[in-house]
Amino acid sequence: xxxxxxxxxxxxxxxSPEVLASLAVAxxxxxxxxxxxxxxxxxxxxxxxIREAVPGACVLVDLQGPKMRIGELSAPVxxxxxxxxxxxxxxxxxxxDLREAGVAVGDRVLFFDGRVExxxxxxxxxxxxxxxxxxxxxxxxxxxxxxxxxxxxxxxxDADRDVLSAVVGLDVDWVALSFVQTAADMLxxxxxxxxxxxxxxxxxxxxALADLDAIAAVSDALLVARGDLGVELPFEDLxxxxxxxxxxxxxxxxxxxxxxxxxxxxxxxxxPTRAEVTDVAHAVGAGFDAxxxxxxxxxxxxxxxxxxxxxxxxxxxxxxxxxxxxxxGGVVSGSLAxxxxxxxxxxxxxASAVLALTASGHTARMxxxxxxxxxxxxxxxxxxxxxxxxxxxxxxxxxxxRPSRIDEAADAAAGCAxxxxxxxxxxxxxxxxxxxxxxADADAIWVQTI
Numbered sequence: 001x002x003x004x005x006x007x008x009x010x011x012x013x014x015x016s017p018e019v020l021a022s023l024a025v026a027x028x029x030x031x032x033x034x035x036x037x038x039x040x041x042x043x044x045x046x047x048x049x050i051r052e053a054v055p056g057a058c059v060l061v062d063l064q065g066p067k068m069r070i071g072e073l074s075a076p077v078x079x080x081x082x083x084x085x086x087x088x089x090x091x092x093x094x095x096x097d098l099r100e101a102g103v104a105v106g107d108r109v110l111f112f113d114g115r116v117e118x119x120x121x122x123x124x125x126x127x128x129x130x131x132x133x134x135x136x137x138x139x140x141x142x143x144x145x146x147x148x149x150x151x152x153x154x155x156x157x158d159a160d161r162d163v164l165s166a167v168v169g170l171d172v173d174w175v176a177l178s179f180v181q182t183a184a185d186m187l188x189x190x191x192x193x194x195x196x197x198x199x200x201x202x203x204x205x206x207x208a209l210a211d212l213d214a215i216a217a218v219s220d221a222l223l224v225a226r227g228d229l230g231v232e233l234p235f236e237d238l239x240x241x242x243x244x245x246x247x248x249x250x251x252x253x254x255x256x257x258x259x260x261x262x263x264x265x266x267x268x269x270x271x272p273t274r275a276e277v278t279d280v281a282h283a284v285g286a287g288f289d290a291x292x293x294x295x296x297x298x299x300x301x302x303x304x305x306x307x308x309x310x311x312x313x314x315x316x317x318x319x320x321x322x323x324x325x326x327x328x329g330g331v332v333s334g335s336l337a338x339x340x341x342x343x344x345x346x347x348x349x350x351a352s353a354v355l356a357l358t359a360s361g362h363t364a365r366m367x368x369x370x371x372x373x374x375x376x377x378x379x380x381x382x383x384x385x386x387x388x389x390x391x392x393x394x395x396x397x398x399x400x401x402r403p404s405r406i407d408e409a410a411d412a413a414a415g416c417a418x419x420x421x422x423x424x425x426x427x428x429x430x431x432x433x434x435x436x437x438x439x440a441d442a443d444a445i446w447v448q449t450i
Contacts, residue, residue: 001375001422003323003394004283004314005029005290007060007257008307010046011037011298020053022304023297027311029390030174030290031057034298036064040159040166047170056383058173058390060200063160065178066153068144069095070111079116081135087118090126094144098128100152107148111138114145114231147206147232155185156192164192173387176200176223181207183214190218196384198391200257203245204228212245216252221391223292226260246286253336253369255289255392266296266306277313284317287324287371289393323371335441339366342432342445346374349430349447352423353377355413356395356442357402357433361385363442367432368392377422377429379413381438396422402438409433414450425450 008028014020020031031054033046043061050057071093079085085092087109103109109118109130116138118130155177164175177189180201189199201208201215204225208215216222224245230238242258249256262280263272272280283291291310297303317323332340346354356364356378364378371393378389378397386397400416402409410431417423427450434440 001396002027002311002314003318003375004288005391005393006307006310006314007032007259007290007292007391008297008303009034009292009294010050011295013299013301014297014303015046015049017049017053019303020050020057023307024054024057026304026307027314028307029058030060032060032062032176032292032294034062034294035160035163036062036067040162043163044166044170047167047172051170056387058387060174060176060391061163061167061172062176062202063163063178064157065155065160065202066151066157067095068101068146068151070138070140070142070144071095073138073140076137076139078137079111079118079132079135081132083132083135084121085118085130085132086124086127087130088127090124092127092138096144096153099123101146101149102152103128103146103149107146108133110145110147110231112136112142113227143228143231145228145231150181150207151179151205154188155179155181156188161192171384171387172197173384174198174200174221174391176202178202178225179205179228180215181205182211183218186215186218196382196388198388204232206232209241209244212248213252216248216254219254221255221257221289222249223257223259226258230260243286246288250287250369253366255365255368257290257292257391258283258288259292260294262291263293263296263306263310266302266309267300270302270305272306272309277309280310280313281317284314285322285324287393289368290391334443335362336366336369338432338442338445339363339370342367342430342442343370343372345445345447346372346430349428351430351447352427353417354430354432355379355410355417355448357406357409357413357431357438358385358442359402359439361389363432363434364389364395364397365392366442368395375422377413377417379416396420398422404438406433406435406444409438410448414448418450423450 007030009032116136117134198220200221201219202225296306389397
């Protein structure tokens with residue numbers, strides 16, 4: 001059974017019921033709906049379409065967040081290194097107010113994925129005078145990045161709120177927030193989504209790195225959004241920061257997703273490049289919970305081939321045994337200590353799986369964070385919890401009612417796992433659950449032969 005999960009973005013190339021079903025068969029665990037390219041009603045329609053095509057699918061809605069772009073130009077403009085340009089209403093127009101955004105003299109202003117770099121020199125009539133450090137051609141609607149500025153705009157926009165209103169009642173499993181800068185951004189999102197919905201912080205602003213531990217503490221997952229993050233940081237820093245975010249997510253016991261350009265060539269090609277294969281392999285080997293496809297499945301020539309290619313690389317890396325393990329150092333919570341003990345017991349006894357008896361998914365999340373060598377079969381009475389757990393590394397969620405007594409619950413969970421072909425009669429499994437009651441934190445582990 002695969003451990004690192006695959007997220008696939010749904011778009012024009014993959015929104016038909018037939019392709020959605022094929023993507024699930026090819027290895028997709030989570031379907032991403034990108035709100036940047038849809039109306040709120042379009043987002044809701046896509047969620048419903050996924051649910052109908054793949055019953056029980058895990059669905060992530062990715063909110064657009066504040067978009068900073070160049071305004072409308074009659075023709076492309078050449079910015080020349082060493083010259084000055086006024087950015088604002090009196091020169092190069094942008095879609096936002098630089099002063100309101102919090103830009104200060106000395107801050108960098110980047111255009112077109114960082115290809116053009118300017119530095120703020122002075123406020124003048126009509127905008128902000130900037131010195132062009134690295135020149136180039138810019139055109140309408142190209143992105144603007146402010147890597148040195150703690151942008152004053154909230155990460156959660158009115159457009160995002162409209163999307164959240166449109167999907168109320170559709171049981172969305174995860175909501176991702178773009179351009180997160182502080183933990184307060186995620187707390188604002190938490191107030192607007194049901195408790196049953198996981199919230200994911202997209203780390204794509206350099207400012208977020210300064211508050212990363214606090215962001216992880218109030219989020220249910222992190223996503224390394226290497227597109228904008230790679231613009232705001234020196235490119236040589238990106239691999240180091242990618243590992244940093246993974247490490248901080250692990251320390252907080254929240255899943256971490258690696259995203260952006262993983263198999264970008266497969267937007268047009270039927271085969272990935274060697275560098276892309278190595279990139280996916282590195283992410284899997286480093287221990288990311290999931291790897292994500294964007295344009296490859298949204299508008300690519302063969303979405304299923306892209307998923308199949310990613311799955312092949314994932315499976316080869318996992319079968320080689322090179323996936324990074326998690327350190328057991330430091331004082332931890334009781335539930336994490338129990339999970340670590342269950343992971344070690346499974347390794348010592350040659351168990352086929354760990355059976356997690358979980359109501360909220362917390363026990364399964366703790367077990368997943370320990371990166372056990374065997375699958376975590378998470379048995380929960382909640383369909384929404386089971387769907388949300390599909391994002392987690394090494395977790396195979398199942399839905400089954402739970403008897404109040406823990407021994408009866410273990411027997412029922414084992415029977416459910418056998419029925420699904422995840423374990424077999426005669427196998428040894430490690431059971432992890434609570435003696436107190438179905439909703440309490442796990443406090444007991446034992447080996448059981450099915």
